[in-house]
Amino acid sequence: MEIHLIDGTYELFRHFYAVPRARDADGREVGAVRGVLASLLGMLKGGATHVGVATDHVIESFRNAMWPGYKTGEGVDPDLLAQFPLLEEVLTAAGMVVWPMVEFEADDALASAATAAARDPKVKRVVICTPDKDLAQCVEGTRVVQLNRRTNAICDESGVIEKFGVRPESIPDYLGLVGDSADGYPGLAGWGAKSAAAVLGKFRHLEDIPHDSREWQVNASRADTLAATLVRDWELALLFRRLATLRTDVPLFDDAEQLRWKGPAAGFEAIGKRLDAAITEKTTRKGR
Numbered sequence: 001m002e003i004h005l006i007d008g009t010y011e012l013f014r015h016f017y018a019v020p021r022a023r024d025a026d027g028r029e030v031g032a033v034r035g036v037l038a039s040l041l042g043m044l045k046g047g048a049t050h051v052g053v054a055t056d057h058v059i060e061s062f063r064n065a066m067w068p069g070y071k072t073g074e075g076v077d078p079d080l081l082a083q084f085p086l087l088e089e090v091l092t093a094a095g096m097v098v099w100p101m102v103e104f105e106a107d108d109a110l111a112s113a114a115t116a117a118a119r120d121p122k123v124k125r126v127v128i129c130t131p132d133k134d135l136a137q138c139v140e141g142t143r144v145v146q147l148n149r150r151t152n153a154i155c156d157e158s159g160v161i162e163k164f165g166v167r168p169e170s171i172p173d174y175l176g177l178v179g180d181s182a183d184g185y186p187g188l189a190g191w192g193a194k195s196a197a198a199v200l201g202k203f204r205h206l207e208d209i210p211h212d213s214r215e216w217q218v219n220a221s222r223a224d225t226l227a228a229t230l231v232r233d234w235e236l237a238l239l240f241r242r243l244a245t246l247r248t249d250v251p252l253f254d255d256a257e258q259l260r261w262k263g264p265a266a267g268f269e270a271i272g273k274r275l276d277a278a279i280t281e282k283t284t285r286k287g288r
Contacts, residue, residue, distance in 0.1 A: 007130030008055035022278040029079035050259040054109035057100035071184040093268040111246035137171035165197025176241030
């Protein structure tokens with residue numbers, strides 16, 4: 001059994017800026033939803049059997065109370081935001097398991113689903129379908145991997161190490177140092193990808209890094225300055241790591257078999273016809 005976990009938020013953003021706009025009979029923008037649906041039905045047609053889709057039903061989450069600059073729905077195109085409920089409705093009608101997140105984020109759902117599925121001895125492989133770097137913390141060997149559906153590139157544990165210079169369990173620490181602009185937190189001043197990888201590649205976690213840079217024994221440029229920054233901004237680094245650490249305890253399913261796709265639900269044909277009848281415009285949006 002192979003489990004495919006889909007980042008519905010990423011897919012909706014990706015299609016919103018890639019496919020032509022389309023409006024249904026009520027004037028609602030549906031082009032991105034139609035694109036995601038076609039893409040995921042294509043995945044099922046290609047052989048995927050067990051699928052779960054996580055979405056950010058509400059862009060904000062518990063992390064917004066932890067850091068004021070954390071990502072929100074501000075600035076997101078209203079036509080894109082309005083398609084989240086529709087996406088959830090359409091995919092549910094198509095027979096897929098959908099997890100609309102409110103208190104948590106879609107990434108928390110993906111991490112929780114991956115953790116639960118990996119515990120099931122019947123599961124041969126878990127494929128987390130998103131390029132988001134914070135999901136790299138969930139990768140385990142070749143059994144839990146990431147798939148970028150846009151490029152069809154698979155990233156296993158060795159791929160995470162090659163890409164970031166650290167093991168999957170160090171990804172939250174890594175993001176705590178370098179930050180994540182997509183999620184709205186900056187990291188520590190002076191810490192970049194190379195320096196964070198060099199230090200965490202040796203010590204793995206923030207607590208393991210000696211405050212005396214002479215003990216690092218790595219070629220981290222400006223080591224003394226970086227060590228001083230780490231000492232000065234220690235609590236900030238821990239906060240950013242908490243922001244980057246995904247929850248793995250969100251209850252989603254009891255058995256991975258519950259993710260098996262059994263075909264469309266009643267009413268899907270009518271929804272499909274409505275989407276097919278949407279009037280397509282010739283232009284696409286420029287953006288992500």
